[in-house]
């Protein structure tokens with residue numbers, strides 16, 4: 001049976017074929033028009049021109065803005081192209097991108113000025129409800145209503161349960177090579193987040209009527225639609241967007257999301273987790289719409305980010321058996337009883353090498369790789385460099401994380417970079433996988449705890465290997481860094497050991 005989403009896609013392609021042809025013509029003329037406008041903007045005379053200094057950047061010639069759109073349009077190479085631009089144009093440069101003109105900042109010093117400025121307005125990317133937030137930080141209710149210690153302990157219970165489930169399933173399979181572990185990991189991560197937010201596992205959160213789409217697929221599809229829209233900037237114009245077949249799919253996704261969220265928040269027969277965002281917010285008198293918005297934000301911001309990070313972390317450990325073994329020794333040493341397999345919250349602070357591996361993975365693969373800020377007031381970065389209010393500023397994290405002056409041999413996986421000795425002289429804003437300042441990710445602690453707990457349990461029970469090579473892996477820019485194909489992991493069973501502590 002075709003799901004609702006396929007139905008929408010099919011209908012869109014069949015009915016809008018002729019219209020699409022017309023749209024292509026209109027788009028071509030529009031591109032030509034906006035291309036020349038953006039070129040002139042870059043040359044000067046525009047409101048977004050920086051004072052004094054003229055910024056360099058790719059495609060600073062007539063039709064350059066169109067060439068930049070084309071350069072980024074192949075999603076298999078978008079990240080590589082952006083990295084090349086950062087290497088070529090340095091800490092600050094301008095990209096005229098179709099009708100848009102965006103300033104890229106890549107130096108910790110400039111980022112510090114930006115993050116510390118109180119004038120940031122942020123475009124909200126990848127949310128289930130794609131729209132702009134006006135300065136307020138999403139997820140605030142979560143942080144402000146939860147009692148931190150009680151909440152952290154309840155998360156540890158959830159992470160332990162989900163990790164045990166993964167270990168159990170892999171043990172049953174007894175597979176040594178070529179396990180596609182993606183759905184297993186993503187199921188566990190999604191379960192953790194639904195248990196933490198609405199107090200139920202995912203299977204009790206979804207309506208399964210004919211034509212319904214599940215929450216995991218909704219998150220993937222919303223990211224896909226948003227990415228296509230961002231990489232074709234003319235689609236950001238509402239009148240063009242409304243005629244485009246993708247907007248029908250977008251509408252369908254929003255309606256389906258509302259349906260699934262209402263279902264997830266409805267009372268269920270399952271004995272729920274009594275420490276959840278929903279319970280906390282209900283207790284604090286937050287109205288249903290508010291709870292729905294918070295849940296939607298946390299689901300879209302917390303699910304795929306952590307899932308992708310976990311895949312990259314396991315991949316790095318599989319490619320570097322030496323670091324895997326160091327983590328394993330450390331993990332075995334925190335278990336006193338060989339039959340007690342649960343990690344306590346306090347144990348996490350003893351897993352120093354594993355924590356450094358997590359940090360190094362997020363340096364190489366900053367999952368939310370690009371964030372946009374739009375300051376409400378001008379931002380002065382240097383005596384001859386002021387960014388006018390309303391300019392779109394892009395923070396492309398690999399531009400900082402792979403700067404060889406900050407991280408020598410930046411492509412190398414070397415967790416020791418995050419040892420206290422090596423980190424102490426590094427600029428605070430040289431490492432920003434969770435962003436920084438007033439809009440820093442509110443789920444960073446949740447994510448790090450979960451990554452460490454799941455990985456520790458896996459390393460305790462298995463030796464992880466892979467048949468994939470880093471250079472063959474294609475990473476797509478779907479709002480978050482996403483793998484084109486799942487990694488092929490092998491899990492070889494081992495007998496967990498324990499070291500009685502004196």
Ligand code: HEM
Nearest residue numbers: 124138139301302305306309367368371434435441443447
């Ligand atoms: C490895 C995992 C994660 C990474 C790399 C990550 C990264 C980020 C980054 C860079 C931002 C800032 C975006 C911006 O400034 O525009 C952000 C925002 C946010 N994150 Fe995370 N995050 C992760 C996991 C989580 C988790 C587990 C949760 C919740 C349980 C979460 C909830 C949020 C929320 C609510 C926001 C604000 C979104 C908004 O304002 O629209 N994140 N995250």
